[in-house]
Amino acid sequence: MEIAVIGSSDFILGFLLAGIRKTYAAENDEQLRSHIARVLSDRDVGILVLKDSDLERIPRRLRETLEKSTSPTVIAIGAEGAGEALRERIKRAMGVDLWR
Numbered sequence: 564m565e566i567a568v569i570g571s572s573d574f575i576l577g578f579l580l581a582g583i584r585k586t587y588a589a590e591n592d593e594q595l596r597s598h599i600a601r602v603l604s605d606r607d608v609g610i611l612v613l614k615d616s617d618l619e620r621i622p623r624r625l626r627e628t629l630e631k632s633t634s635p636t637v638i639a640i641g642a643e644g645a646g647e648a649l650r651e652r653i654k655r656a657m658g659v660d661l662w663r
Contacts, residue, residue, distance in 0.1 A: 564609030564610070565584070566608070566611075567587070569595065572588045596622075611635040611636070614639070614641055616641055
């Protein structure tokens with residue numbers, strides 16, 4: 564199972580440095596939708612990380628699909644819960660600690 568990250572170049576940079584290989588820079592809405600479609604069709608991706616403001620920019624129907632998705636599990640990172648570590652959010656969403 565792999566982690567995919569979609570967002571602006573600034574957003575994905577830290578994930579690239581942490582060793583996440585599936586990072587997709589989306590500087591506009593069209594790229595954002597295109598990369599989400601790619602990740603949704605990738606069976607190797609178990610977790611999709613997005614910035615919460617990007618999640619709000621996508622069409623309502625696609626957002627609802629992502630919110631209901633279990634494979635991949637979608638984790639939105641942003642101002643809400645910003646103090647919570649990514650590790651804890653993934654553990655809560657997946658029920659397992661991927662770093663153990």
